[in-house]
Amino acid sequence: MNTIIAFIFMFGLLVFVHEFGHFIFAKRAGMLVREFAIGFGPKVFSTKRSETLYTIRLLPLGGYVRVAGEDPEIIDLKPGQHIGLEFTPTGKVNKIIVNNKSKHPNAHVIEVEHADLDHRLIIEGYEIDESDKLQFEVDRKAVFVMDENETQIAPYDRQFASKTIPQRAMQLFAGPMMNFLLTIFIFAVLGFIQGIPTDEAIIGDVLQGSPAEDAGFQAGDRIIKIEDNPVTTWEEFQMIVQENPEQELAMTVERANEQLELSVVPNRVETKDMEVGQIGVQIELEKSIIKSIPYSLERTYLMAKLILVSLANLVTGQFSIDMLSGPVGIYDATNQVVQTGFMNFLSWTAALSINLGIINLLPLPALDGGRLIFVGLEAVRGKPIDPQKEGIVHFIGFALLMLLMIVVTWNDIQRLFL
Template sequence: MQTLIAIIVIFGLIIAIHEWGHLYFAKKVGILCREFAIGFGPKLFSKKKNETVYTVRLLPLGGFVRMAGEDPETVQIKPGYEVGLTFNEDDTVKEIIVNNKAKHTDAKIISVERADLEHGLFIEGYSDDAEGLVRYDVHRQADMIVDEERNQIAPWDRQYGSKKPWQKAVAIVAGPAMNFVLALILFAVFFSIQGVPQPMVSNVQEDSVAEEVGLTEGDEVLSIDGQSIDSWTDMLQTIQQSPNEEITMLVNRENGTESISMVVEGVYQETVDQEIGFIGVEPVMSHSFLESIQQSFSQIQDVVVLIFETLQLIFTGEFSLDYLAGPVGIYDYTGDVVQMGMLNLFQWAALLSVNIGIVNLLPLPALDGGRLIFIGLEAIRRKPLDPNKEGIAHFIGFALLMLLVLMVTWNDLNRLFM
């Protein structure tokens, strides 16, 4: 149960902040956002605030922001339609009732001759109480009511397609960007509480290599084999990559610097199926806020580099599905992290947020990176691409993405239970 709650909270936060980035910056460039959704499928909860309906949906596999103009309008008012109109105090149309007009007794019923709800914002038609064709001005924020469900109209200048390429790009890239912001905050909280490890010796273990060669608490490691050591990560990586090898460590002590040689112990690590170096010391932890921020940026950079190194394996033929984790694998890993304590969940959530940010920026249809590619092509061509062709590309991309998720999930199940 703890694992399930952790998954819901972590992914709810990551998805919400991602979609909020899209929502906030789309609104900033003037795009009407019809819906902000967490999840897919049937609605479990919905609430409208200002122009946007906020929903929680059944399948927790992501989320979306539905921007006006991205998809064709579900209902178009055509000649011959009979609709009901209600009006504001200035006699502009505030509601267009498409069906169930009998429920709206105050509505004026007209037979539509012509309507333009994008550019001209008007409806022309005939009614029983007026002679000849009458033109009605439509308010920019008028609602279309279909089956008692309201949907605000979208004038052309509020639609996604009307915006310049850079404005579209801002709205799209804001989602992944917010994942990096979230990761930075979570890492900063983690390092502020835990502390930032320094390349200084603490807690020398008994009968360890470090004790044998005389390392003591407070020794500051300056270099190993002539290579400068600027962080605990540098020190740790150098030692781990040197099992059963002799290294020379330059340390700074109260009475000056001293060179110490040692043979690094090799310890078998099951997770990587090989020996790693170990000398038996822990780092001194610093609780400086500035260092926490610096370490957070460094951690994000390390994760990004690791992800791209993994992706490069695709081109060398060394890539395996074992490098990926699907919903089952992430659930299993989260369960392990839950057992380590609440603080480690901050770090785990930050790692997931960076991964989701990077994955969304990959240049694949149906992902934000794919949409950025189409925006770039639009900027080069100086005219929009065929929205139908772009829609087909995104649909195919989404189908392939779901196929990959199924394959990775099956691989996770095999790894866990077989």
């Protein structure tokens, strides 16, 4: 149960932060945000506030912010179509009844000849069996009513395409950016709560039953010399110990303003690449709000670098697609991390957050990076790519991503259950 709660919290947080970035910058640019969704597939929960429908959907595969004009509009009035109109007290159209007009007995039914709901905001047409053409002015916040569901119209100045290139680029980049900021924030919190490793050769903790405990080392001891070689940093101390497994080392330590001579024999420990010496001590940790910021930036940078190297290895074939993990694999890994404590769970959340940000910036169709490519091409060409062609590219890209997700999930299931 703890794992389920942790996974839902983690997934919800990562997707919410990502989509909130898209949402807030769309709002700031004046775009009409139709839906803010967590998950894909059938709706589990929905509520509408102002112009936006907020939904939680069944499949935990991500989320989306649906901005008017970013994808083709679902409803389009055609010549000859019969629609019903309802009006504001000032005479402007505020409801356009697309079907089920019998449920709206007060609606004024017309046959459409022409409709411009992008720029002029008018509908022209005829009353049934009449020849006199009528023109109706449409309110900027009028809604379509189809199957008794309301969808607000989007004048051109509220659509994605109407905004400047920097505004559109920022709206697309804002999702990954928020994931990077979340990672930095989590690492800063961890750095302040747990402490930040100091660079000095000071022992923070001595493990029970270790060679260091047997030799008499204590927390707070400062290593001054090893075999008459001066030591000033933890890296120097660690390197000497690692290079001398099962070799007695004479060390000079400072404790309570006194110098002591201690001898220790590092254990021989096997790693992936070599055998190293270890004496069972941990570095001293310092709690500092100020230092936690550069510490979190450094950890975020190193993690981003590791992810980019892994992606490069995947492209060059050094990393197999079978090693990728989908939701099932992430859930299993989360289960293992949860067992090790809340702090490790936070660190895992930070790692997934920056991973989500980087993956979304890849120049692949349907991802934020793919959409940014089209915005960049428009900046270079001086005119936009045909929206229908761009839509087809993103649709194909999304379908391929879903196929990849299915393959990865199947691999996860085979690893865990078969």
